Amino acid sequence: MLFSRLNVWRKYFVALLLCFKVIFPLGAFASQGNDIAYKLALSKELADVGAALEFYQERRFEPIWVGRSRDARKRLGALFAAFEDSAAHGLPHGLFDARAIRNNIRSIRTSVDLGEVEGKITRTYLQYAQMIQFGVVRPGAVDEEIKRKRSKIDQRSYLTNLVLSDAQAFFQSVYPQSREYARLLKEKERLFGIIARGGWGAPVTGGKLQPGDRAKHVVSLRNRLIAMGYLERTLTDRFDADIQRAVQAFQLDHGMAGDGIVGDGTRAELNKSPEDRLAAILVAMERERWTNFERGNRHVLVNLADFSAKIMNNERIEFQTRTVVGTNKDDQRSPEFSDEMEHMVINPTWNVPRSIAVKEYLPAFQKDPNAHGYLNILDASGQIVSREQVDFVAFDENTFPFDLKQPPSTRNALGLVKFMFPNRYNIYLHDTPSKSLFAREVRAFSHGCIRLQDPFDFGYALLSVQSRDPKGDFHRALNSGVETVIPLDKHVPVHLIYRTAVTKPTGGMTYRRDIYGRDAKILAALVGKGVVITPLAR
Template structure:
């Protein structure tokens, strides 16, 4: 059996024979054999131990092995602070193996188990606990590759404690989310948010028990300084307005309806949003680009980010909350814009929305050309009643112009989901707080200015360049000299660089599914370790 495993691990045949016939003079010892057997079914582990000639990484007597053991157990001891499932790591079992490792074979098996434990933890903390697309199919991004063999190589050369710490996502957002998690756990355990507001409406000038409840909540959440007031005054109104702004609500300073609902949301519910945001941040533990486009679907805004700062921002409209219209999440690269675009109608819209009308009236939707496979416009007089959704042989498009469904410009990051950013003639939709109306693409409130901002990175006269093409009326492609990464994301909990949080509704219900999956993997909302960390901090 040992000889077969060694052959599978590509150990030279002479060493395999020696492993079976003798141990006194062979390089392959019982320790090596134990490692070979324990690592046999894992490609990365097998490759690493082959490279190191089956030397120990963890259980040797030198200072490096000791430091690696201590660093691994220390960092796993902080797993709860990162909302990771401690049960996956079963450190009690590992400690028992360490205590019971009496023979060299035991030590060989233990070395592999410690490597396996390290890889499991490293993957979870740096790339996420879950596989995104398995939980929510509309998340079209894979979690970052965890490069298991390279991790083991780096660990063998690095300072263990520093290397273990480096596995944590380095984004400022992740760090702030970890801190917010601790604050929310503290609020849950100590009941500092107090009682919810009962009255259906509370506004400036009011007094009584609900004003006191409102005051206490605003103080606990950080929107109001310490106060003993029992009257809803101007200071409290400003605090409510700040709360409304942070929660994507109409800013009117009145507590009622949606504002009351958000204000009464429990810290446990907010904690769930933060846990999901931490997992999502681990999924995007990659270089996002010094310049990139960031579209948070739940926030209904699109941003151009330059060196970590918002360079330009505009309102957006996203896909309707219907299964086949939700905007997916993915990252790609914007490389051009089209000014005065044609709108090529998606097949699903043609057969689902337009064909039934065309069957009744061939001249319906007259703003659209019906095109055959040779690119010719079809004579509508022949009618379309003979066609079904399956057999309809034509495509449809709308000419450039102010009433074009895409407006006067679209911004392209070619992808298989046929998603892009574009203008729209339906400007009234941007007056809504919740803007989920499209078939999946992302409409922009200020598309011209968005174009100017992009072109300002490659010309001294971005408005002139853009408007010359626009005013020509011609369908024109304008390439970006330096393509920009585009990230379509979905965050219901967003930290503020200056402190505090913003929250948005889980409009598609995706975060609820992710939270459920995290809890199924053993991620708790609060743990004893978190209490200890709070008391120590």
């Protein structure tokens, strides 16, 4: 495997050997610290990288890459090995070109050349560290509903720590260290091998296939399942119990109802190519870099593409429930961001967002002033206004002066509890009276907030770390019928993510559909930056 310890060391020593084959003119290395031409050239090259320039000034401009010391040689060898593996991490092909750097070093003839090359290598190293740590593209530039800011490396620290560390070990620690990232790398290599061997063979043909069928189309299904690792080798041409179990396992891995019947949806997923899955892996790796920060030992993880919410505790699932997420419409898709859950509200009042009030309810009131009688209409002072006193036709989206509220009840749009992590997007998790939607395979029906199938159990789990009787505390507040805020003694990090490719801790992959088309945008942006979606990227 590409990222095995043996292979890393092999690449490192090959790169180190090549470093020693580079020949430098002695004059260019004489007393760099006192060489004005060298200093000026290096300073000019790093003029817009203030942290790097300060680093060199502190060490009296001693080079860290292009020098005759053993440490510099080892450092350069580790850099070359990392650059040669950069495409395997899904970084732009050719951007980190070890061969070009070697040629630049060979071309050094003067102190000015030395300063320029040293500065260019440092600049490229910092660009590499930034990309492999925190991503190739800027999230918000790809899709404005991805509300994440790409973190920036501390350039000074990355230079200082490199110099103070074993170079080869340092470069192994630069990319994300999460288990998910490591498993994605492993799966990427596995897919490379599958593609090199010709893929998964012919696609599944025919119409609907179900247990008991016997036809050439069943053979195409059988062969595909065998090639994908879901079925042991067999010569049967009958849709038997083994094939049904294999189809069910495939369906569950791909977010579909495990009915064991091959319809259009299941066939479409079965016929996705290894190249399609490889693209999803590369996008997942980029997304993993975007969230390359401390997520909290205990946190809430909402995967929008998976329609699920989990309470994670030291990388284990403490609690899990189905969700309904935002509809695939402008201003209704659920955004991606991270925050902290501070409290829950039992028996909540629904303060209708203005966008919903003027776009959905105002037109209804204009047709029938008594429509949606469960809503209270309030003026600017917070007083309830009689509908008989309002001429709704006189207002439009810009001039409607009222607020709408729905008092606590079992019919409340938020159900009986909501979980708050105050944020500028007005997104939170909540109960819902529309329970039937949780039976759907694709559950994108809300205005952006996240509805929970099991909100009470979710609440018990959150309270379990601060109460001896979490269920009792919850229901005493619920039975009061009064809107009640229960603070969380310790805030819980909440991460709304969108992952269409997720590894299984025990091995294997799960894939989900790109319901909002965000991954397609990310893939296009990566390709636009030079990322190559083929095994040739090795």
